[in-house]
Amino acid sequence: MTAILVDGLRKHYGDFAAVRDVSFDVSQGEVFALLGRNGAGKTTTLEVLAGFAAPDAGTVRVLGLDPVKDRTEVRRSCGIMLQEAGFFPDLTVAQTVDAWRDFVAAPRPRDEALEMAGLTAKAGTKVRQLSGGEKRRLDLALAILSRPDVLFLDEPTTGMDPEARRNTWDVIRDLAGQGTTVLLTTHYLEEAQRLASRMAIMDHGEVVASGGMAETLAAQTGRVAFELPGAVTPEELPLPPSSVEGRTAVYRVADPDLAARTLLNWAGERGLRLHGLEVRTASLEDLFLDLAADADGHPENEHAKEVA
């Protein structure tokens, strides 16, 4: 079942088109990542989905409902964690959760929400004394209070230390396992890679790549790089390199292991060492950087790339 549908979404701020013809859908219980550089239009898309702003064109649906027209119903089913939460600084963490519980029908018990967000030890701490990462955890505790069917998470782990980040990933995974649909934006590509089954990369308000995480990465090239030994020229290598950067030969190949084996055999037969040898399968980071470079080369960015 489709839980979130975005079809041909456009959103302008005055003359500026922050989101231009964006389409994607998220199935129930799926974690979907929206990726992109600063200003790509991710938060704007999330805000429209959460009913904070109406689309200028296109259709958005959350659980089959219109987030603007059916605002109350959509809000009841959604947990939202945006980038800037407005807390009361003099309330404690526990008091903040209690205050929010008053607005929610059938809320989680306070201690359960604090436990899930890893904030039990901070229950008595005033919000003003929380670190940035702890405030994000409080955001998360509030977003999951209503046991939402759909969670919108805008950069949920920004400012968190590695342990808190991992705990948050566990919470998100558990919730998705229980059927919660999660749409998250993140700048941490590892986060997207670990959590999301599908993703869309946005740039300048458009989707420039989208698809299943595993299929997308499988379709990408890996990388092999090493320093050219001694007086060896690129022409002498058994495989022509994709590029030579200074004295570093770089290969972008579908099977980096095979290329590395060929190169190592060749070097071994000649008693040469491949210093600084680096063999990497494709990562989301490579894809992201490639797309960003493309987008810089073609600012009009006309053709979205369907990679899976």
Ligand SMILES: Nc1ncnc2c1ncn2[C@@H]1O[C@H](COP(=O)(O)OP(=O)(O)OP(=O)(O)O)[C@@H](O)[C@H]1O
């Ligand atoms: N209220 C607003 N008025 C005018 N322009 C805005 C407004 N909100 C956002 N924008 C612009 O719209 C574009 C998209 O912003 P948005 O916050 O959606 O990007 P983002 O992908 O979430 O970026 P980030 O990763 O930095 O959070 C940016 O160029 C931003 O400056």
